[in-house]
Amino acid sequence: MTCSNVNEMLAAYLDGETTGEERSRIENHLSACDKCIGELKELGATQNSLRQALKTFSKVEPSPAVWNTIRERLETPDSFWEKLSRLLNNPGVRMAMPVAVLVFLAAGLMWKGVIFSIPTLPALTPVTTSDMPAPGHPAPVPIPTPLPSQSTALPPLSPLPPTTPSAPVVTVTPPAQPQTVSGEAKVTISPAPEGPAGPAGPAGPDTPPTTTTPPAANTPPPAGVTLPPISNNVTVPPPAINVAPAQVNVQPPNVTVNPPQVTVQPPPPANVAISPPQVVEQAPPPAAVTVTPPVVNLSIPAYLNYLIFLPIGLAVALVIVLLLPRRKG
């Protein structure tokens, strides 16, 4: 044990407040250290002088009027602020206040979506029965954004060059026996639908069109252009026009053939692509009843978000205070 360690324990050694082991170690050190022995004597003299000086206060008496003042205070009921001050000075309340603050902040953060978000409902619009379909009639389901292939009102296309590679694929299979037709044949060829990976429009480089025409027909008819009348001398093979579904939209044929031996069979996929899907749904419409959904306003002013959870935090703090053991004094 060094002199520094002994000096820190000399007062306790003089007061008899050291353990047996500490006492023996101190005494072993003092037996060989004159400096620490001198420190011990001076500290002992200070203790004795202080005791005697403090005992001189034995004749000091409190003021006789103190009890009267105390009695008046005891008979006066506490004010609100005194009760509040005593409550806030309660050790339990002091310990619970940080907990309440944490609960308050956590609740606020959760509500604001920092910890987790609460989904909000979209605004509801009133619906009237007039908007509902009659019983037995399917209610058309509106298609929000029609696909390009379903467009039935495309702007007219400019005529394509006869040999352009971007012309739609039109395959005309010559019939087994040539037929002679006369009159006009109006064939409107819509542009090919937009492919999933190719560019829009029929001029996509990834879809090079191939045109197969009979020998008599030198050029394919441009899209959206009424074909010139076919002379009677033109030999047109029986028109089995196969249009690739994914590339050509052939509207319902408007082919006038005189005599009507020419039939143009539109590809089934084209019709499917044009007509929008309809969902048959029968809803019993209440007669002349306007159903207005209740307007639920889930939005809360920002400054109230935290105030809502203030009672929760205070309740938690109160529970903690009640559960804590009371302290004396």
Next chain:
Amino acid sequence: MSGQIGYEWQTGGISAFEAFFRQYERLVFKNAYLLTGTREEADDVLQEVFVSVWKSRRTFDPAKGKVTTWLHRITVNKCLEMNRKPKVKTTLLEGIDPPAAEITDEGLFSRQQYEKLLEAMNTLDSRHRAVLVLRYFNDLSYEEISQAVGIPLGTVKSRINNGLKMLRGRFSLGHEGCASGGEGL
């Protein structure tokens, strides 16, 4: 006896509490006087201590500790709350009638030496002064001081040791400058 008195002042009215006050008022006042340094402040502390005791009298459990330890703790806390500087030279020694000369182990201890020692005592900070008063005026053990002040036992030991050394150093400086002289500590 203490338990019977404690039961009466805890459950009785103001009259029973007055008996409790008369029993301990001097003890509380002297401690407050040593810790604050003035009579007026000691009276104020005396009031505050017994008002607090009245309001929390039912929370005291005699089985868990002595009532004097409880009173010491409230007194020290009230004095620390007031946090007022003691006015040593003007008021500390008023009303004190120490012996003109007293034979001690170290020799003659004059009134002037008392005054110098008490002045040096009140130059200490309140934390060191509190443990010295509780130890050398109230003769509390280190464990009781630990309970009264609310600090660990090791802190009590270090504060008493350091407080005595600071007191000795300040008293020696003042004593050396004193013309009357006398034996040092």
